[in-house]
Amino acid sequence: MTSLPPLCGHDDLQRRFRTAARAGSLPQSLLLHGPDGIGKQRLGLWIAALVLCESADEPPCGTCRACGMVGSLRHPDLHWFFPLPSPKGSHTPAKRRELFEQARLEVLDARRADPFAVTTPETSAAIYLAMVEDIRSRATRRPAMGVSSVFLVGDAERMVAQASSPEAANAFLKLLEEPPPDTLIILTSSRPGSLLPTILSRSLAVRVTSPEPALAEAFLERELGMDRTVASALARRSQGAVGLALRMAEADPALAEEGWNFVRAALSGSAADRFATAAKFPPSGARGPFSGTLDRVEEVLRECITIRVESVDFALHSDVRGRLPGIEGVTPDQLLLALDHVEHGRLAASGNGNPQAIAAVLLSDLARELRPRTAMARNVGSGPG
Ligand SMILES: [Zn+2]
Incomplete structure (x- = not known):
């Protein structure tokens, strides 16, 4: 056995x-x-x-x-x-x-x-x-x-x-x-x-690379008896990382929502939204629950990368477009660069600094990085095309 x-x-x-x-x-x-x-x-x-x-x-x-x-x-x-x-x-x-x-x-x-x-x-x-x-x-x-x-x-x-x-x-x-x-x-x-x-x-x-999400999906269905739609969503969100998928399945949905809210605030283009989001964190103890927040922000960005690779404009994923208005103009490169900013946030958090300050910096870095390229092109009125 x-x-x-x-x-x-x-x-x-x-x-x-x-x-x-x-x-x-x-x-x-x-x-x-x-x-x-x-x-x-x-x-x-x-x-x-x-x-x-x-x-x-x-x-x-x-x-x-x-x-x-x-x-x-x-x-x-x-x-x-x-x-x-x-x-x-x-x-x-x-x-x-x-x-x-x-x-x-x-x-x-x-x-x-x-x-x-x-x-x-x-x-x-x-x-x-x-x-x-x-x-x-x-x-x-x-x-x-x-x-x-x-x-x-x-x-x-x-x-x-x-x-x-x-x-x-x-x-x-x-x-x-x-x-x-x-x-x-x-x-x-x-x-x-x-x-x-x-x-x-x-x-x-x-x-060691991630298993293909399709393999992870089949694994979750076969070994854990998960419903196909649940297995498919988890495999996609975890990018094939079964261990991560299991943690996500057990996670408190309210906590998972935190990652989406964070990225949504970065995408909204509103400094007030970013400020309000950062202000929700405590002013000290970044090594505590705040590091979990960074994990969830990373999960959301990684899920977006997976989706973006299979569907250029997120067209197949109206749920994600609904949760993250503006995400459809963001490229995989931008999302990868955004992950680097999360990593910087993690480094700052490992010094146990002020989560509010770290969140504020990260939100403004993400806002700059994730500004939809198509919108940028429109704003500067770039030539014919
Ligand atoms: Zn043997």
Whole structure:
């Protein structure tokens, strides 16, 4: 009985990794990077099964003892780590390590109970030094069952971004510098730019792309029994990222609406609308719920990009035109540039500044970036055409 949802997409990468494993040329450390929610950690678990599988023919066979144990997240040589919130109170280093391990096992239990459980990473969750030390001490032990140990470290950029010092990342670096033989280290990240350059340079970076929305749609229908129209809308909005689609499905609709309102205010061309929208945010604590707002603004822009690619003037999507008046004149390039501004907003928010101010700057940047090109051309009365 497996605790893992099937993989959605990534066939090419599976072929590549299989070939490399057969040739004995898998590197000792891999960085799987790509958009949020596309199944990078799930792919990492598949690679773990590939390496640990006991069948010689076509690993991972899915039926041997090792594959079964990876599938139920109980393989003693698979060490899956991910960001966790720091335990409350002050503890000795040994106690902290114990508390992190307890929390990690609880998450694994929840996964076993529901393979599709939506895990929304808490903003305070990180890969703390105590966890990295645990990883390092495990790496010195011989594999318990097979011939290899696999370390999968999800959201690896959180080794630095959330910790107040780079200690955890530096400790991890020591492991990457001298990995014990027969150890495979797989890092995943949707923000590889936030990783220490030295960590980047010591791992083979592999870009993981989003599955086609059609694949994601079929997956949501088949695996979760979703209604086709719901599956289709979610697959489109998440651009094929199944994990993101599941989070969207569970999200509070009022929160989702916030992203649309934000982009609508940027498109309206009215400074008063932008001011009123920014004023709704609190004046401090940008690392709190405000970072969720930025996620939702990004989701809306990404959905617009997907739609814009399939329908030049949004003609097929009257719902979106209704929600975002003026969007039909905006090009995919403009939308991509708008995403850069959201990223700048995110950087500003990571300094825990004033959400009102960050929102005001972002709204005016978006307003400038998203000004419909056709309208601009009209306004300047450009030549015949
Ligand atoms: Zn197997």
